[in-house]
Ligand SMILES: Cc1cc2nc3c(=O)[nH]c(=O)nc-3n(C[C@H](O)[C@H](O)[C@H](O)COP(=O)(O)OP(=O)(O)OC[C@H]3O[C@@H](n4cnc5c(N)ncnc54)[C@H](O)[C@@H]3O)c2cc1C
Ligand code: SF4
Ligand code: SF4
C-alpha cells in the first residue's frame with residue numbers, strides 16, 4: 001500500500017528546551033493499526049521513540065495519545081483512516097506535562113481520581129453472609145460507567161481542563177457517578193456534596209469532547225448529566241452550579257431556550273460582586289480560546305435531551321427503588 | 332537503599348490481592364512496570380470460576396474433579412482442592428469490596444457455562460470480568476492511601492537470593508533510569524505469564540515473563556515451562572482473542588478451500604470440540620498447505636450465515652475487533668484467525684502457601700513467594716480450564732498475603748550488599764547498552780517469536796524442536812551484540828524492551844528443552860511422535876535448574892495425587 005509520513009512529537013523532559021517533530025516514512029499495509037505502525041517505526045527506524053503500550057487490545061488504556069489533534073487508543077485504531085494528505089501527526093495526550101515523546105506524566109489524573117474516594121463505602125451494619133443482592137436493573141445503572149479503562153483520553157481533550165487545572169475532570173466525575181449510582185454504596189449524599197464543591201460537577205461546560213473521545217461506554221458527559229440530576233433531586237442546591245441549574249430552568253422559562261450569558265451571573269448570584277469579578281477571568285480565557293458562548297440567546301437541542309434524561313432517570317428510580325441517591329422530597 | 336518489610340512485584344490480581352492482605356500489619360510496597368489498572372488481569376473477559384451454585388446444582392467437588400481432569404491429571408490435587416474450596420469465599424469477598432458483577436433474576440451473582448466445567452460456574456461482569464476485578468482491587472488499594480506504597484513504572488531488574496534466603500530486589504525507576512535496591516524481609520512475585528515469547532499471542536506486550544527469569548537467574552528452578560495453552564480463535568497476525576462465543580453461536584471454521592475441515596477431526600462436535608483439539612486441527616490444515624490468504628498461513632472464522640442481526644446482537648465484540656484491528660467487516664467477509672498462545676501453565680514452583688520451592692525435594696527459598704500466572708503451584712497441570720486462572724490469582728494472592736504476614740512479623744533482616752547489587756544491575760544494563768551494537772533488537776525478537784509459534788506451538792515435532800533449540804542458542808549469541816539506540820535518559824523504553832528480550836531468550840530455551848524431553852502428549856503439550864499420554868513415565872513435573880553461564884539441567888518432581896487416579900481425558 002501507499003507510503004505515508006508520520007509526524008511525531010519529540011521531547012525529553014530535563015534535556016530538551018522545547019519539543020520538535022520528527023518525520024518517519026512508512027508503507028502502510030492493509031489492516032495496520034496505529035500501534036503496529038509505531039512498533040514498526042521503533043523497531044526498524046528509531047529505537048529512541050517512547051510511547052506506552054501494554055494489552056494491545058483496547059482494555060488497559062496505556063496507548064492513549066493524540067492523532068491529528070484528538071485523543072484515541074493507538075492499538076484499536078486503523079492507521080489508514082487517519083491519513084490526511086499523506087500525513088498522520090502524533091502528539092502526546094493534552095493537558096499533561098510530557099515526560100518523553102508520547103509519554104505523559106499522569107499524576108494529575110491519578111490525584112484527581114483520589115479526591116472522590118473512589119472505593120465502595122457500604123453500610124457494614126447490614127452485611128449479609130453471602131454476596132449482597134443487586135437486581136439486574138441496578139447493575140445496569142453502573143454497567144456503562146464501570147467500563148472506564150482510565151486511559152485519560154477524556155482528560156486530554158477536555159476544554160475546561162485546558163483553562164482550569166483544578167477541575168476534577170471527566171473520568172473522575174464518572175468515577176464518582178459509579179459509586180453514587182451503586183445501590184451498595186451508603187455514602188451517596190456525601191459524595192454528591194463533595195463533587196458539587198467548586199471545580200467539580202458544575203464546572204463542566206457540556207462541550208461533549210470527553211464522550212466523543214472516550215473509547216468505552218463510560219461516556220463521561222452522559223454520566224455528568226445523570227449525576228447533576230441526582231444531585232438536584234437530592235436537594236443539594238446550595239452551590240453555584242446548582243443555582244446555575246435552577247437558573248437554567250428559569251432561563252428556559254424566560255427565553256424559551258438557554259441563555260449562556262445570563263447563566264454565570266445567576267449562578268454566582270446577582271449581588272455577589274466579588275464572585276462576579278471572579279468569573280471574569282474564566283470568561284475571558286474562554287473567549288481567548290474561542291470557547292465562549294455566543295452573545296445572544298439561541299435555541300439548542302439540549303433542552304429536549306435534558307428533559308428526556310430527566311424522564312429516564314425518574315423511570316429508572318422507580319424501577320430500582322432509589323438508585324443509591326436517597327432523595328428527601330423534590331420535584 | 333529503600334526498605335520495606337514486604338515487597339510485592341506485580342500489580343495484577345495476585346499482587347494487589349496479596350498487598351491488601353498485608354497492608355496495615357506490615358510495611359508493604361508494590362513495584363510494577365505498568366500502572367496497576369493496566370496489568371494484564373484486566374484483559375480477562377470470560378469470568379472467574381466458583382461453585383457458588385447460584386444457577387444450578389454445582390458443587391465444590393465437581394469443580395475439583397473438572398480441574399483435575401482438565402489439567403490432564405498432572406495438577407497437584409491438594410492445591411486444586413484448596414483453590415476450589417476457597418473459590419466461593421474469594422468471590423463474596425470481591426463482591427463486598429465493590430466488584431460490579433452481572434446478576435441473576437434472583438439478584439445473586441450471575442454464572443455461566445465455560446469449556447471444561449460441568450456446571451454454570453463462571454461468575455462474570457458482562458464481558459470484562461478481569462477488568463472489573465482488577466479495578467475493584469485498584470480502588471481498594473487507593474483507599475489505603477500512603478500505607479500501601481506503590482512504585483509505579485518501576486522495572487524489576489534482579490531478585491536478591493543468597494544462601495537460599497531472599498533479601499529483596501533491584502528495580503529501575505523508568506522515569507529516571509536509576510536502579511534502586513529494595514531491601515525486604517519477604518518478596519512476592521505476581522509478575523504474570525510468558526505468552527509473549529510467541530509471535531501469535533493473546534497476551535499483553537508486557538507479558539514477557541521477566542519475573543520468571545529473574546527468579547531463574549537468582550538460582551530458583553522453573554517448573555513445567557513446556558505447558559503453554561493455545562486458543563483456537565486468535566485474530567490473524569495479532570493473536571488477539573476472539574471470544575469462545577464465536578464458536579458457541581454457530582460460527583464455521585473454514586480452510587483456504589472453503590471446507591469446514593473440523594468434519595475430518597471431530598465429526599460429531601465439529602467447531603465445538605475442545606480448545607486444544609480445534610487448535611491442533613487448524614494448525615494441521617495450515618501446515619498441510621490448506622491455509623487461506625496469500626501466504627496460506629491462517630484459517631477463516633465465517634459468521635456470515637448467522638445473519639446481520641445475530642452477529643451484531645450476540646457477537647458485537649468480535650465484529651468490532653475484526654473491524655478495528657484488521658479492518659474486516661464480518662458481515663460481508665470471513666475473519667482470518669489462527670491459534671494463539673494464551674496461557675502459561677509453567678512458572679515459579681511454590682507450595683500451597685505460595686512459598687517458593689528451591690529444588691525437587693521441596694525445600695523452600697526463605698522469604699520468597701509467588702502467586703498468579705507466574706507461579707506453578709500447580710493447579711492447572713498440563714492445561715488450564717478457562718476462568719480458573721483469575722480464581723487462582725485471587726485465592727493464592729490472598730494465601731500468599733496471609734503467609735507473608737505470619738512469617739514476616741518476626742523475621743530478621745538478612746543483610747544486603749547494596750553497592751554490589753547496584754553494580755551487578757548496572758553491569759546487566761551495560762551489557763545491552765554497550766556492546767558491538769550490530770544486531771537489531773526487533774529482528775531478534777521477531778525471529779524468536781516466529782520460531783516459538785512455528786516450531787514449539789500447537790504441535791511439537793522432534794526435528795522442529797531441535798531446529799528451534801538451535802535457533803534460540805543462535806539468538807542468545809546475537810543478543811550479546813544487540814543494538815540499543817537509546818543509551819540514556821528518561822523513560823527509556825528501548826532499554827526495557829532489550830531487557831525483556833533477554834528474559835524471553837533465557838526461558839524460551841527451557842520451554843523447548845522441557846518439550847523436547849517430555850516424550851508424551853499431555854494437555855496442551857502435543858508431540859507428533861508421541862501422540863499418547865504416558866502415565867508410567869511422565870506423571871511428574873519438569874524442573875529446570877540454571878547451571879552457570881547459559882547451561883541448564885532438568886530434574887523431576889512427583890505430582891501430588893489425593894483423590895483422583897489418572898483416567899482417559901474424554902469429553
Ligand atoms: C485475553 C485473555 C483473556 C483471559 N481471560 C480469562 C478469563 O476469562 N478467566 C480467567 O480466569 N483467566 C483469563 N485469562 C488469564 C488471566 O487473565 C491471567 O492468568 C491472570 O490475570 C494473571 O494475573 P496475575 O496477577 O498473575 O498477573 P498480571 O495481571 O499479568 O500482572 C502482572 C504484573 O506484573 C508486573 N510485572 C511484570 N514484569 C515486571 C517487571 N519486570 N517489573 C515490574 N513489574 C512487572 C506487571 O506490571 C503487572 O502488574 C485471560 C488471559 C488473556 C490473555
Ligand atoms: S463535557 Fe465537560 S467534562 Fe467533558 S470534556 Fe467537555 S467540559 Fe470536559
Ligand atoms: S472515561 Fe473514557 S476516555 Fe476517560 S479515562 Fe475512562 S475510558 Fe478513558
Ligand code: FES
Pocket residue numbers: 052053054055056057058059060061062063064073074075076
Ligand atoms: S495497549 Fe492497552 S489500550 Fe491500547
